[in-house]
Amino acid sequence: MDPNEKLDNFYTAVIDSATAQSIEIIEDYKKTLQKIYNERKQAAQKKAQNTYQIETDNIIREKNRRLSGDILESKRKVLEKTSLLTDKIFKDVRKKLDAYMKSPAYVKYLSNKIAEAYEFARGEEIIIYINPSDEALKSVLEKITGVNLTISNRDFMGGIRAVIPSRTILIDHSFTTKLSEQKETFRLH
Structure with missing residues (x-):
């Protein structure tokens, strides 16, 4: 082989070799870049x-807060109404x-409640009170x-x-008590 051929072969x-090395270096560089890309991705x-999760949670919390506020406002309005x-x-x-208190049925009601209280006392001392507004009915009720x-x-x-002092018993058939009991029961429903 002549020197030019040798030079050509060497060249x-x-x-x-340089091309193979450069291809290998480029491939290694590509792999490294791909790895960095994948890690960063x-x-x-x-x-x-x-x-996304933080913002989703924030939106849900805000929605729940607003919903709670709306529910409380609705409940307040319902309670007010x-x-x-x-x-x-x-x-x-x-x-x-x-x-009713101006009707004859009221006199009958009072006389029945007075009789019930008197019977309940079984001969013991009993003090039966009527309302000041019923003072005009006192003599009629005492007669009945x-x-x-x-x-x-x-x-x-x-x-x-009515009060039975010896047994410290209060019998309460007052309209104030009955009305307040009904009002309380009414509000609970």
Whole structure:
């Protein structure tokens, strides 16, 4: 082989070797870049997923907070309306009660409650009170029941109250108590 051929062979071998090395270096560089790209892509995706989750949780919390506020506001409005309606109903009840207290049925009701209280005492001392507004009915009721009655110094709207001192018992058939019990029961439903 002549020197030019040797040089050509050498040149070809060097170029082939350099090309192979450069291809290998480029491939290693590509692999390294691909690895860095994949790592950064995963990190970016993880960060995006975390941000997405945080923002989703924030939106859910905000929605729940607003929903709770709306629910509380609705409950407040319902309670306010219920209270207004309850007051209106009990004002109507009070008017009907006032009308009832002017009827003969009221005298019969009082005489029955007085008789019940007197029977309950079984001969022991009993003080039966009627409301100050019923003072005009005192003599009629005493005639009907045969029981001495006392005018209360406290207004209890109507009905009777009785005390058996020896047994420390209070019998309360007052309209104030019955009305407040009904109002309380009414509000609980």
